[in-house]
Amino acid sequence: MMHLRPSWQALLAILAAVAALIMLPAAGGAAAMSGSGFALSAIALLLAGALVTSLRLRPMVSAVALFVAAHGTAWMLITGIAGGEGTAGAAYFLMLIAAWLLAWQLVTVLSGMRPASTFSNYGIRLIVPALFGIWILILWEAIVRGAGVPFILLPPPSAIGARLVNSIPILAADVNQTIFKAVLAGYVMGCGAGFAAAVLADRFLFLRRGLLPIGNMVSALPIIGIAPIMVMWFGFDWQSKAAVVVVMTFFPMLVNTVAGLAASGSMERDLMRTYASSYWQTLLKLRLPAAAPFIFNALKINSTLALIGAIVAEFFGTPVVGMGFRISTEVGRMNVDMVWAEIAVAALAGSVFYGAIALAERAVTFWHPSIRGG
Amino acid sequence: MNAPASTVMPASQEAPAVVEAADLSLTFQTNDGPVHALADVDLAIGKGEFVSFIGPSGCGKTTFLRVIADLEQPTAGSISVNGMSPSEARQSRAYGYVFQAAALYPWRTIERNVALPLEIMGLSKTEQRERVARTLELVNLTGFEKKFPWQLSGGMQQRASIARALAFDADLLLMDEPFGALDEIVRDHLNEQLLELWARTEKTICFVTHSIPEAVYLSTKIVVMSPRPGRVTDVIESTLPRERPLDIRESSEFLKIAHRVREGLRAGHSYDD
Numbered sequence: 001m002m003h004l005r006p007s008w009q010a011l012l013a014i015l016a017a018v019a020a021l022i023m024l025p026a027a028g029g030a031a032a033m034s035g036s037g038f039a040l041s042a043i044a045l046l047l048a049g050a051l052v053t054s055l056r057l058r059p060m061v062s063a064v065a066l067f068v069a070a071h072g073t074a075w076m077l078i079t080g081i082a083g084g085e086g087t088a089g090a091a092y093f094l095m096l097i098a099a100w101l102l103a104w105q106l107v108t109v110l111s112g113m114r115p116a117s118t119f120s121n122y123g124i125r126l127i128v129p130a131l132f133g134i135w136i137l138i139l140w141e142a143i144v145r146g147a148g149v150p151f152i153l154l155p156p157p158s159a160i161g162a163r164l165v166n167s168i169p170i171l172a173a174d175v176n177q178t179i180f181k182a183v184l185a186g187y188v189m190g191c192g193a194g195f196a197a198a199v200l201a202d203r204f205l206f207l208r209r210g211l212l213p214i215g216n217m218v219s220a221l222p223i224i225g226i227a228p229i230m231v232m233w234f235g236f237d238w239q240s241k242a243a244v245v246v247v248m249t250f251f252p253m254l255v256n257t258v259a260g261l262a263a264s265g266s267m268e269r270d271l272m273r274t275y276a277s278s279y280w281q282t283l284l285k286l287r288l289p290a291a292a293p294f295i296f297n298a299l300k301i302n303s304t305l306a307l308i309g310a311i312v313a314e315f316f317g318t319p320v321v322g323m324g325f326r327i328s329t330e331v332g333r334m335n336v337d338m339v340w341a342e343i344a345v346a347a348l349a350g351s352v353f354y355g356a357i358a359l360a361e362r363a364v365t366f367w368h369p370s371i372r373g374g
Numbered sequence: 375m376n377a378p379a380s381t382v383m384p385a386s387q388e389a390p391a392v393v394e395a396a397d398l399s400l401t402f403q404t405n406d407g408p409v410h411a412l413a414d415v416d417l418a419i420g421k422g423e424f425v426s427f428i429g430p431s432g433c434g435k436t437t438f439l440r441v442i443a444d445l446e447q448p449t450a451g452s453i454s455v456n457g458m459s460p461s462e463a464r465q466s467r468a469y470g471y472v473f474q475a476a477a478l479y480p481w482r483t484i485e486r487n488v489a490l491p492l493e494i495m496g497l498s499k500t501e502q503r504e505r506v507a508r509t510l511e512l513v514n515l516t517g518f519e520k521k522f523p524w525q526l527s528g529g530m531q532q533r534a535s536i537a538r539a540l541a542f543d544a545d546l547l548l549m550d551e552p553f554g555a556l557d558e559i560v561r562d563h564l565n566e567q568l569l570e571l572w573a574r575t576e577k578t579i580c581f582v583t584h585s586i587p588e589a590v591y592l593s594t595k596i597v598v599m600s601p602r603p604g605r606v607t608d609v610i611e612s613t614l615p616r617e618r619p620l621d622i623r624e625s626s627e628f629l630k631i632a633h634r635v636r637e638g639l640r641a642g643h644s645y646d647d
Contacts, residue, residue, distance in 0.1 A: 267474075270471075271471070274469070276466075276467060365481075367481040368480070
């Protein structure tokens with residue numbers, strides 16, 4: 001006879017499932033008609049999953065059972081509540097908690113796995129954060145619909161997703177206007193100018209003494225204040241947004257590059273001196289490579305700053321396209337799902353932007369202890 | 375310090391002097407008042423010699439090496455390197471310098487680290503490749519060209535930095551405690567290799583060290599220095615043969631020289647610290 005050694009997550013999940021069984025039905029209204037059916041099979045699935053994992057089989061078997069039980073239950077809850085939004089009872093939420101506990105156990109099992117091949121290792125490193133993200137969406141969807149949270153306060157992710165898919169042409173035009181025109185142009189100009197200013201400030205002492213404090217002041221300028229002024233200077237189209245991005249990204253790049261240029265060791269610089277190396281040779285062959293980790297820090301900070309700057313700047317006058325324009329007008333029209341769709345697109349674009357820079361950083365500063373690991 | 379080199383009397387007549395210092399002084403101005411790093415140093419180093427500088431911390435041995443290399447400016451006296459001022463000697467790439475740490479650039483492979491001075495001097499790619507291969511062979515690092523510095527042991531890194539100093543074929547090699555951070559066994563091994571290299575290349579070597587056995591084993595001339603102010607207390611011409619197996623360190627001759635070095639260090643040491 002096999003021993004049952006349940007984890008505390010599995011044990012709590014079993015308790016929650018049994019309690020849910022006692023407190024049926026899970027929902028009232030139209031969902032109550034088919035309600036007992038989905039609730040009973042969900043409870044059965046939960047118990048089966050919890051029991052299989054408690055048998056302490058091989059981790060792979062455990063993981064598959066937990067995956068099926070947790071996500072099957074979540075699926076049944078979300079489809080089962082359709083038509084009965086806002087009528088969910090205690091049983092519904094107990095089952096949701098049980099499913100979430102099994103998903104927790106699943107992530108624990110997956111994190112503990114030590115696969116031999118690097119490929120599956122990489123797979124697990126992707127799956128675990130993906131499960132975390134998926135469960136944020138599942139809980140959001142199930143709670144919003146189960147508890148009947150008003151659409152205007154928080155629409156369920158499914159509605160946001162549907163709106164996103166239906167509005168792809170509009171969203172694409174907004175992304176093109178805000179990201180491919182304003183953000184990219186402003187980012188390239190701002191970072192480029194910051195870098196050039198840093199090299200000049202390094203070369204000429206009077207610039208370092210004079211420019212850095214001024215740059216400090218520019219970085220403290222409130223974006224809300226400069227955005228309308230930039231609109232007056234550069235017009236309503238993307239150029240004024242790019243100008244805001246330039247102002248926002250210039251200073252982080254300047255400060256980081258100046259710090260990076262001072263980062264090379266005195267021994268390394270003495271070495272260059274013994275070779276009678278010129279200023280520019282030392283800059284290119286020693287000080288800029290040594291500054292690369294600092295410069296990439298600035299590029300990463302600026303990637304998010306640029307996106308925020310361009311979106312906020314669009315609140316202050318813009319042609320009828322752009323992510324910031326869309327957010328401000330759709331909020332006024334109570335189309336919250338469109339606002340969320342725009343936010344999702346901005347988050348995705350920002351992550352891709354950041355990820356691309358992080359990959360470039362790994363390729364360029366592969367030698368730095370923070371990347372090669374020790 | 376701007377006195378022409380010809381006014382400095384060479385101390386050893388048999389070989390042309392590579393480095394000649396006369397009444398050389400260097401005072402650092404610090405917040406705690408002036409520090410006399412070097413005071414009235416007179417020294418001549420002949421071509422092909424292996425000169426060790428030994429003494430306690432703060433005796434100015436590293437400072438003297440840095441003055442030769444034009445990394446520090448003397449405040450009084452004169453010094454010439456290859457008959458030129460140190461600045462001119464540096465501009466004409468008269469010496470290779472090996473620091474206390476390897477100071478290899480981590481973003482360059484060993485091969486490209488060794489090629490660094492050659493790149494700065496603007497040598498052709500083929501010339502660079504040929505010289506890198508030759509100097510890496512000289513320090514027994516053939517086969518590690520494509521490795522990055524952080525993939526090698528400390529001893530191998532220091533050998534690569536010696537290769538870098540040798541790559542452009544300067545006649546003078548300045549070494550500032552190059553093996554100070556390495557363990558005894560690696561150090562013995564590198565000392566042996568360094569002597570071999572010196573015999574093969576016939577370079578003039580100035581070598582700063584803390585270790586009496588290292589100084590006696592390697593040198594043809596040992597310069598004993600004392601601190602506050604940094605000055606030369608004794609110059610010992612070694613009587614050991616140029617051919618030196620490691621076990622020469624147990625010979626009575628070796629021990630006699632080591633004893634004299636120790637006496638010199640003791641005499642120069644002010645026991646107030």
